[in-house]
Amino acid sequence: MIKAIHRTGSLRAKDTIVRFWLLAVLVSLQIFTSSAHAILTIEVTQGNDKAVKVAVAPFSWEGERLLPEDLSGVVDNDLKLSGLFAPIPRAEMLSFPSKASDVVYRDWSLLGTSYLVTGRITQSGSIYDVSYQLYDITQQKRIATGRFRGVESQLRNLAHRISDAVYQKITGIPGDFSTRILYVTAKRWNVDRTDYRLNYADADGQRQREVVRSREPILSPAWSPDGSKVAYVSFESGRPAIFVQELATGKRDKVTGFRGLNSSPVFSPDGKWLALVLSKGDNPDIYVKNLETGKLSQLTRSFSIDTEPDWMPDGKSLIFTSNRGGSAQIYQLGVQPQADGTMTADDKPVRLTFKGRFNARAKAFPDGKSIAMVHKGKGAADFNIAVLDLDTNRLRMLTSARLEDSPSVSPGGRRLIYAVQGGEQGELGIVTADGRVKYRLPSAEGDVREPVWGPARD
Amino acid sequence: MRFANFVKAAALSATALWLAGCASTGGQSTSGVDKTDGAKPVETIIEVKPVLDPAVQAVIDTGVVKATPEQIGKLLNKTTYNFAFDSSKLKDLDYKALDVQAAYLNSREGRGKQIIIQGHTDERGTRTYNLALGERRANAVKNYLVAKGVSAGRIEVISFGFEKPLDPAHTEAAWAKNRRAHIVTN
Numbered sequence: 001m002i003k004a005i006h007r008t009g010s011l012r013a014k015d016t017i018v019r020f021w022l023l024a025v026l027v028s029l030q031i032f033t034s035s036a037h038a039i040l041t042i043e044v045t046q047g048n049d050k051a052v053k054v055a056v057a058p059f060s061w062e063g064e065r066l067l068p069e070d071l072s073g074v075v076d077n078d079l080k081l082s083g084l085f086a087p088i089p090r091a092e093m094l095s096f097p098s099k100a101s102d103v104v105y106r107d108w109s110l111l112g113t114s115y116l117v118t119g120r121i122t123q124s125g126s127i128y129d130v131s132y133q134l135y136d137i138t139q140q141k142r143i144a145t146g147r148f149r150g151v152e153s154q155l156r157n158l159a160h161r162i163s164d165a166v167y168q169k170i171t172g173i174p175g176d177f178s179t180r181i182l183y184v185t186a187k188r189w190n191v192d193r194t195d196y197r198l199n200y201a202d203a204d205g206q207r208q209r210e211v212v213r214s215r216e217p218i219l220s221p222a223w224s225p226d227g228s229k230v231a232y233v234s235f236e237s238g239r240p241a242i243f244v245q246e247l248a249t250g251k252r253d254k255v256t257g258f259r260g261l262n263s264s265p266v267f268s269p270d271g272k273w274l275a276l277v278l279s280k281g282d283n284p285d286i287y288v289k290n291l292e293t294g295k296l297s298q299l300t301r302s303f304s305i306d307t308e309p310d311w312m313p314d315g316k317s318l319i320f321t322s323n324r325g326g327s328a329q330i331y332q333l334g335v336q337p338q339a340d341g342t343m344t345a346d347d348k349p350v351r352l353t354f355k356g357r358f359n360a361r362a363k364a365f366p367d368g369k370s371i372a373m374v375h376k377g378k379g380a381a382d383f384n385i386a387v388l389d390l391d392t393n394r395l396r397m398l399t400s401a402r403l404e405d406s407p408s409v410s411p412g413g414r415r416l417i418y419a420v421q422g423g424e425q426g427e428l429g430i431v432t433a434d435g436r437v438k439y440r441l442p443s444a445e446g447d448v449r450e451p452v453w454g455p456a457r458d
Numbered sequence: 459m460r461f462a463n464f465v466k467a468a469a470l471s472a473t474a475l476w477l478a479g480c481a482s483t484g485g486q487s488t489s490g491v492d493k494t495d496g497a498k499p500v501e502t503i504i505e506v507k508p509v510l511d512p513a514v515q516a517v518i519d520t521g522v523v524k525a526t527p528e529q530i531g532k533l534l535n536k537t538t539y540n541f542a543f544d545s546s547k548l549k550d551l552d553y554k555a556l557d558v559q560a561a562y563l564n565s566r567e568g569r570g571k572q573i574i575i576q577g578h579t580d581e582r583g584t585r586t587y588n589l590a591l592g593e594r595r596a597n598a599v600k601n602y603l604v605a606k607g608v609s610a611g612r613i614e615v616i617s618f619g620f621e622k623p624l625d626p627a628h629t630e631a632a633w634a635k636n637r638r639a640h641i642v643t644n
Contacts (some may be wrong), residue, residue: 001503152643188626191622191623191624194621206559214604217618217621217622219585219586219589219621220585220586232471233480235618235621238616239616240589240616240617259614259615260593260615261590261617262591263586263590264586277586277590279590279593281615282597284590284593305590305591305594307587308584308587318501321586321587323586327544328583330546358544358583360583360584360586361584361585361586361587372584374584376583378584380630381582381585381628383583392503402628403581403582403628405584405585406584406585419523421581421628422628424641435612439553449585450585
């Protein structure tokens with residue numbers, strides 16, 4: 001029996017060599033085409049030596065023309081970027097199975113692979129149909145199958161869906177590969193001229209789209225919970241104002257344009273409120289705007305800086321930065337929506353951070369059990385991303401480069417994206433929540449900053 | 459004695475020229491006084507009066523500033539005020555300059571002017587916290603001017619945080635330069 005399998009395996013090997021070269025040519029062509037369009041590139045700076053080995057075999061495709069996207073390559077890359085998996089290179093694969101009967105467990109097992117992903121792409125009319133299979137090599141059985149359909153422009157979405165499904169089947173936690181990130185790029189020509197752009201792209205840095213551009217600063221972008229709108233601060237009139245813009249139509253509303261600061265907009269988890277910061281020429285305080293009635297409620301009144309609000313996932317409290325205690329620290333404030341469309345807040349916020357002289361720009365994890373923030377260390381440029389466990393009060397440092405800013409947690413809570421400003425050019429960084437894997441996303445278009453991890457697309 | 463006076467006048471005039479930065483101030487067109495060294499007395503009859511930058515003259519005329527025209531000119535040109543890290547406290551030396559700025563804004567020359575005070579920070583800390591800090595710096599300047607009698611309605615404060623660094627380098631020297639409030643007079 002073993003012999004028989006072995007023989008079949010070697011017969012298959014011959015067949016695969018031919019297919020391998022064919023595919024290698026196609027695949028390399030595709031990779032070349034897509035990387036030429038990449039504006040954000042990805043560089044792994046710290047890998048995971050305990051990563052689980054997986055294999056994503058090139059998906060079979062029998063269409064007449066070249067597929068515009070390398071779908072299995074997208075899945076392979078997603079799994080690698082999760083930090084949990086180490087996909088084996090295609091060149092090491094002995095076969096590219098696409099049917100259960102073609103899977104030779106022993107071959108994959110020899111390669112040290114724990115899981116195998118195969119797939120098949122067919123087309124009828126303008127609709128592509130992508131089916132995938134996930135195999136557990138150790139147990140020698142297929143553990144998941146599924147299929148996704150879409151038009152050509154959705155091919156990458158279909159691949160990300162497969163990554164999500166595979167990730168969830170293996171880890172039990174939903175994947176966050178179908179998400180997008182929002183970020184600002186700035187090309188500085190000289191002291192008087194910088195070109196700013198607000199963009200969004202897939203979480204793997206591909207398919208960048210522009211939201212708005214200006215010669216004056218664009219800051220503090222935020223996603224609406226359904227991913228259909230974004231809020232941001234624009235200085236396009238020479239003064240700051242907060243805008244909310246629909247991504248599909250480009251239609252936008254000016255939400256506030258008061259004297260002084262108009263800063264840090266962030267949507268509530270139910271999408272009905274926008275927390276923001278206004279100074280009205282005096283001290284900056286936290287406000288919320290009811291997006292249905294337009295009513296504005298002031299939540300803090302202090303003689304200090306209160307800024308950078310974020311909602312806890314249950315929408316019942318806000319966390320924010322305040323220097324009311326003499327240094328910038330994170331506070332939490334309970335809030336209550338009222339029947340008249342306003343919102344009220346507890347009398348006193350509760351201080352959450354005590355370690356260090358500077359903790360700011362906190363972002364809540366989706367489970368509400370911890371918050372990420374910028375924490376100042378000893379050195380002059382040591383501003384790094386830290387996570388505070390709200391139960392144990394333990395502060396854990398995640399990163400250690402110079403001048404890091406604006407952490408944002410992925411919807412699944414497994415990864416964080418942040419800005420790194422200390423180098424020659426501002427870059428984005430991604431770190432897994434356990435701190436094990438780090439990678440950077442530099443932009444070909446100048447400084448890139450203020451990333452925000454958005455919800456999964458529909 | 460006459461000669462000594464002449465030299466003094468010429469020197470003052472030269473200072474005025476230097477202060478004005480160009481020949482826009484009338485009156486110093488008298489021939490023979492076009493060199494700053496003043497070492498070449500010319501026979502021409504001297505009618506040169508100390509001609510000052512009208513802004514400097516206006517400050518002097520308010521009578522609230524005790525300083526030489528030269529000092530006043532210098533302090534009028536000081537439109538940028540620097541700060542320590544994470545601080546919005548003005549320095550002792552800044553008050554003297556702001557006294558002159560306030561006197562100018564209260565003078566017949568500056569009375570009609572609106573000003574913008576820009577607040578800037580270095581790149582350390584978070585972008586949004588720095589917007590607030592930049593505003594505090596600009597407000598520190600504004601509050602002092604208001605205390606000196608300038609109407610708050612004439613002053614607009616705009617904070618840019620660290621969006622507009624004078625020097626984008628990641629060094630102590632660049633940071634020190636970038637932490638500033640800047641007065642722009644229209």
